[in-house]
Amino acid sequence: xxxxxxxxxxxxxxxxxxxxxxxxxxxxxxxxxxxxxxxxxxxxxxxxxxxxxxxxxxxxxxxxxxxxxxxxxxxxxxxxxxxxxxxxxxxxxxxxxxxxxxxxxxxxxxxxxx
Amino acid sequence: xxxxxxxxxxxxxxxxxxxxxxxxxxxxxxxxxxxxxxxxxxxxxxxxxxxxxxxxxxxxxxxxxxxxxxxxxxxxxxxxxxxxxxxxxxxxxxxxxxxxxxxxxxxxxxxxxxxxxx
Numbered sequence: 001x002x003x004x005x006x007x008x009x010x011x012x013x014x015x016x017x018x019x020x021x022x023x024x025x026x027x028x029x030x031x032x033x034x035x036x037x038x039x040x041x042x043x044x045x046x047x048x049x050x051x052x053x054x055x056x057x058x059x060x061x062x063x064x065x066x067x068x069x070x071x072x073x074x075x076x077x078x079x080x081x082x083x084x085x086x087x088x089x090x091x092x093x094x095x096x097x098x099x100x101x102x103x104x105x106x107x108x109x110x111x112x113x114x
Numbered sequence: 115x116x117x118x119x120x121x122x123x124x125x126x127x128x129x130x131x132x133x134x135x136x137x138x139x140x141x142x143x144x145x146x147x148x149x150x151x152x153x154x155x156x157x158x159x160x161x162x163x164x165x166x167x168x169x170x171x172x173x174x175x176x177x178x179x180x181x182x183x184x185x186x187x188x189x190x191x192x193x194x195x196x197x198x199x200x201x202x203x204x205x206x207x208x209x210x211x212x213x214x215x216x217x218x219x220x221x222x223x224x225x226x227x228x229x230x231x232x
Contacts, residue, residue, distance in 0.1 A: 006157075043224040044158075044204065090157055101208055102148070103220055105157035 002027035006091050006106040013113050019064075019078040021109050023091030026072065031093040033074040034103060035066055038088040050074060086113045116141040116207045120223035128231050133177075133192040135226050137205030140186065147188040148206040148220070149179055158204065164188065175199070200230045 003026045013019060025031050035047040046059045048066035056066050063082050067075045074091060091106040121136040139145055146165050150158040162173025169181040175198075179190045188205060205223040 044222045046219065049219070088155075092158075101146070101220075102160065102163060104160065105150075107157045108155070110155065 002093070002104065004091060004093055004104060004106040006089075006109050008109060009107065010110045011112070013081050013111065015083055015113055016080045019076070019081050019085070019111070021076040021089055021091075021111075023074040023076075023106055024072055025093045028072070028093070028095060030071060031095060032101070033068060034092040034094075035074065035076050036090040036092065038090060038108075039086070044090070048076070081113045083113050086111055116145065116209060116221050118205050118207050118221055118223035120203075120205050120226050122226055123224065124227045124229065126229040126231065127195045129197055130194050133190070133195045133199065133228065135190040135203050135205075135228065137179075137188045137190065137223060138186050139188060139205070139207045141207055141209060143209045145207045145209055147179075147181060148208075149173065149177070149188075149190050150204045150206065151175075152202045152204065152225075154201075161190070161203075195228075195230045197230050197232065200228055202227045 005024050007022055033050045036044045037047055038044050048056055048058055050056050050068045053068050053071055063085060064076060064078050089109045089111060092103040094101045094103045117140045119138045125135060127133055148163045149161040151161050152158050161177050162171045162179055164171045164181045172178045177190055177192045179188050181188050202225045204225050206220045208220050
């Protein structure tokens with residue numbers, strides 16, 4: 001069966017510091033991968049999605065970037081964090097074969113920027 | 115383009131009462147519809163989904179939803195609420211591969227927080 005991991009679970013970072021959040025998927029090949037942010041009272045916002053290694057699409061302009069160095073690894077980064085980057089970050093995958101494109105979510109990373 | 119509206123950001127029910135969470139969607143092509151549940155500080159868990167075929171969809175934990183094309187709705191129901199159902203619920207829509215540039219992208223509603231009173 002497929003599983004998705006995210007780490008760290010919780011992170012407290014000062015403003016201006018760098019960020020690296022990691023997401024890995026097991027039990028599937030060539031998945032589509034997604035990064036979402038969930039800010040308090042604002043629902044889920046799609047940040048990035050990837051349909052293959054090195055292929056990243058950004059949904060909104062922001063202080064963050066994403067990379068996919070391996071088939072089942074998706075990394076969310078920032079060079080300098082802003083207060084507004086605080087939130088709950090969710091990684092998700094889908095099977096990449098089209099059709100219903102059901103997305104399955106990881107446990108999330110809670111980021112607090114102070 | 116597609117969109118989702120969840121009516122009511124907060125719903126409160128008594129334990130044992132009917133749960134009804136409302137979702138309306140907008141889509142220019144036949145949609146695929148989903149309900150997810152999120153418990154505090156956790157990721158989203160898929161409750162159920164509608165793709166094609168039977169319009170009444172049964173999911174986990176006793177939940178079900180009915181796709182009504184004429185009403186562009188996909189309301190979530192459970193006959194008898196349990197304390198463990200307290201969580202936030204998200205309705206979502208995608209148009210799948212037929213959607214061209216919308217391929218693989220889920221559009222979420224703003225969420226409904228369900229509170230269950232003893």
